[in-house]
Amino acid sequence: MTVLSLQGVGHAYLGRTVLDRIALDLSAAEIVALVGPSGCGKSTLVHIAAGLLEPTHGRIRRDYRRHGVVFQEPRLLPWATARENIAFPLRLAGVGSGERRRRAEAAAMRVALAPEDLEKYPVALSGGMRQRTAIARGLVVDPDFVYFDEPFTALDVALKRRMQDLVIDAARRERFAALFVTHDLSEAVRLAHRILVLDADGLGIEGERSVPGAPGERSDTQVFHVVQGFLSEDPLFRRIHDVDERRVA
Amino acid sequence: MLALPTSGLGDRIGRTARFLWSGWAGIAGLSLLATVWQLGHEAYGDFILPAPLATFAAVLSLLESTDTWSTAFETTRRAVKGFVMAGSVGVLIGVAAGYSAAMQRLAGPILTVVLGVPPIAWIVLAMIWFGSSDGTVMTTVVIATSPIVLVAAMEGVATRDRGLDDMAKAFGAGPIRRCLAVGMRQVGAHLFPALSIALGTAFKVAVMAELLANVGGVGGALARARAHLDVATALAWILLAVAALILIDHGVLRPLRSEAERWRDAARPWGVRR
Numbered sequence: 001m002t003v004l005s006l007q008g009v010g011h012a013y014l015g016r017t018v019l020d021r022i023a024l025d026l027s028a029a030e031i032v033a034l035v036g037p038s039g040c041g042k043s044t045l046v047h048i049a050a051g052l053l054e055p056t057h058g059r060i061r062r063d064y065r066r067h068g069v070v071f072q073e074p075r076l077l078p079w080a081t082a083r084e085n086i087a088f089p090l091r092l093a094g095v096g097s098g099e100r101r102r103r104a105e106a107a108a109m110r111v112a113l114a115p116e117d118l119e120k121y122p123v124a125l126s127g128g129m130r131q132r133t134a135i136a137r138g139l140v141v142d143p144d145f146v147y148f149d150e151p152f153t154a155l156d157v158a159l160k161r162r163m164q165d166l167v168i169d170a171a172r173r174e175r176f177a178a179l180f181v182t183h184d185l186s187e188a189v190r191l192a193h194r195i196l197v198l199d200a201d202g203l204g205i206e207g208e209r210s211v212p213g214a215p216g217e218r219s220d221t222q223v224f225h226v227v228q229g230f231l232s233e234d235p236l237f238r239r240i241h242d243v244d245e246r247r248v249a
Numbered sequence: 250m251l252a253l254p255t256s257g258l259g260d261r262i263g264r265t266a267r268f269l270w271s272g273w274a275g276i277a278g279l280s281l282l283a284t285v286w287q288l289g290h291e292a293y294g295d296f297i298l299p300a301p302l303a304t305f306a307a308v309l310s311l312l313e314s315t316d317t318w319s320t321a322f323e324t325t326r327r328a329v330k331g332f333v334m335a336g337s338v339g340v341l342i343g344v345a346a347g348y349s350a351a352m353q354r355l356a357g358p359i360l361t362v363v364l365g366v367p368p369i370a371w372i373v374l375a376m377i378w379f380g381s382s383d384g385t386v387m388t389t390v391v392i393a394t395s396p397i398v399l400v401a402a403m404e405g406v407a408t409r410d411r412g413l414d415d416m417a418k419a420f421g422a423g424p425i426r427r428c429l430a431v432g433m434r435q436v437g438a439h440l441f442p443a444l445s446i447a448l449g450t451a452f453k454v455a456v457m458a459e460l461l462a463n464v465g466g467v468g469g470a471l472a473r474a475r476a477h478l479d480v481a482t483a484l485a486w487i488l489l490a491v492a493a494l495i496l497i498d499h500g501v502l503r504p505l506r507s508e509a510e511r512w513r514d515a516a517r518p519w520g521v522r523r
C-alpha cells in the first residue's frame with residue numbers, strides 16, 4: 001500500500017528552480033533514504049512532502065494517519081523546557097496533561113535523555129541533547145510516517161548508532177514508514193530498505209537502489225561492503241562522492 | 250547571586266529575591282538623585298527648588314487628606330484605562346499587521362505621521378472634540394501610546410522565527426494556534442519593553458492633558474500649585490504621579506514580564522543575573 005506519493009513535483013524559490021520532475025512512492029512501513037549533495041533540494045523536498053511548502057507544480061498524495069517531523073535544525077521552542085518541547089505536538093493534539101507528561105517521558109527515555117535534562121530550557125542543553133529532544137518530539141505522537149531531515153548530524157558516532165538503532169526498532173515495532181534524508185551513505189545503507197539519489201541540481205530522482213537484507217539485520221561488515229560497492233562500482237553514487245571530495249578540498 | 254535548585258518553588262523564590270534585590274538597587278539610584286536635588290536646593294534656594302526632605306514632608310501632608318488619594322487615583326485610572334485600551338488595540342492591530350506584509354507596508358507611513366505629531370497637538374484637537382472631559386484625556390493617552398505598542402507588536406511578529414511556525418504546522422497547528430502558541434510568545438521580547446514605555450507615556454500624557462483641559466486629577470492639582478507659585482506642592486504632586494507609575498510598572502508589568510521570559514534566565518551566565 002502506498003502511503004506517500006509525489007508526482008511531477010517541482011519547486012522554485014523566487015523563480016529559481018531548485019526541484020523539478022520529482023516522482024517517488026513510499027509503501028507502508030518502508031524506510032527510504034534520500035541522499036544527494038548539499039544544496040540539491042533534499043530539505044525542500046521533505047518540506048513539500050510534509051505539507052509545509054506548496055510546490056510550484058506537481059501532485060502529492062498522503063495516505064497515512066499522522067506524521068512526525070525531525071527537522072535539520074532542532075527547532076525547539078526556547079521558552080519551553082525539554083519536556084514541554086517534546087510534549088508540544090501532544091498539546092496541539094489536545095492530549096491531557098498527565099498523559100502528555102507520561103508520553104513525553106517515555107519518548108525522552110528512548111532517546112537517552114536523562115530525567116534531570118527534561119527540566120532544562122533549550123539554551124541549557126548541548127547540541128546533541130537538543131537534537132535528541134527534537135527526535136523525541138517527532139516520535140511522541142505515535143506517527144505512522146516520519147520525515148527525518150539529517151537528524152543525526154550533530155551527534156557523536158556512538159550516539160548516532162544508538163539513534164539509528166532506535167529508528168530501526170521503532171519503525172519495526174510501530175510499523176511507521178520514513179523518508180530519511182542523510183549525507184552519510186553508510187547510515188542510509190544501515191537503516192533503509194531503499195536509497196533514492198536526488199540529482200545534484202534537483203532535477204528529478206537520478207536513480208534508486210534497494211539495499212539487500214532488512215534494516216536491523218545487516219551486520220557492520222555487510223554495511224561496509226555494500227557502501228564500498230556503491231561507491232566504487234555504481235555510477236549512480238559517483239556524483240555524491242565527487243561533490244563530497246570537492247567540499248572537503 | 251543565589252544558586253537555587255531548578256525546582257518550581259525554589260525557582261520562584263529566587264526570582265522573587267532577585268526582584269526585591271532590584272528594588273533595593275532602585276532605591277540606591279533614587280538616593281543618588283535626591284543628593285543631586287539637595288545640592289540644587291542648596292545652590293538655588295527654597296523658592297526655586299525646595300529641599301527633598303521638605304518635598305517629602307509636603308507629600309506626607311498631602312497624603313493625609315483623602316482628596317489627594319482620590320486625585321491621584323483619578324489620574325492613575327485615566328492613565329491605566331487609556332494604557333489598557335491602547336495596549337489592546339496596539340497588540341491586536343500590530344499582530345495582524347505583522348502577519349500581513351501588505352498591512353505592514355501601509356502601516357509604516359501612517360505610524361511615522363502619528364508618532365511624529367506631538368501629544369500636545371492631540372490634546373488641542375481632543376479638547377475641541379470632547380471639551381473638558383474624561384474623553385479628552387483618554388483620547389490623547391490612547392493616540393499617544395497605541396503606536397508605540399503597535400510598532401513593537403508588529404516588529405515582534407515580523408521578526409519571529411519562521412522555522413518554529415513551520416515546526417508547529419508540521420505537527421498540525423492551524424494558523425490561529427500557531428499565532429497563539431508560537432507567535433505571541435516571540436512577540437513578548439519586543440512587546441514588554443514597549444509596554445513599559447507606553448505606560449510611562451500614558452502617565453505623562455494624562456497629567457499634561459489634565460493640566461491643559463482643566464479636568465482635575467494630578468494635572469489639575471499641578472495647575473493650582475502653579476497658580477499659587479507653590480513649588481513644594483508641585484514637586485510633591487510630581488513625586489506622587491511618578492510613584493503611581495513605578496507602582497504599576499514594577500507591581501504589574503515587570504512581574505508579568507519576568508514570568509513570561511523566565512527561560513532567558515537560563516541563558517544568562519551566573520553573576521549577570523540581576
Ligand SMILES: Nc1ncnc2c1ncn2[C@@H]1O[C@H](COP(=O)(O)OP(=O)(O)OP(=O)(O)O)[C@@H](O)[C@H]1O
Nearest residue numbers: 013014018036037038039040041042043044045072
Ligand atoms: N527559503 C529559501 N529561499 C530561497 N532559496 C532557498 C530557500 N531555502 C532553500 N533555498 C535554496 O534551495 C536549494 C536547496 O536547498 P535545500 O535546503 O533543500 O538543500 P539540501 O539538499 O537540504 O542541502 P543540505 O544537505 O545542505 O541540507 C539551495 O540552493 C538553497 O539555496
Ligand SMILES: [Mg+2]
Nearest residue numbers: 042043072149
Ligand atoms: Mg537540508
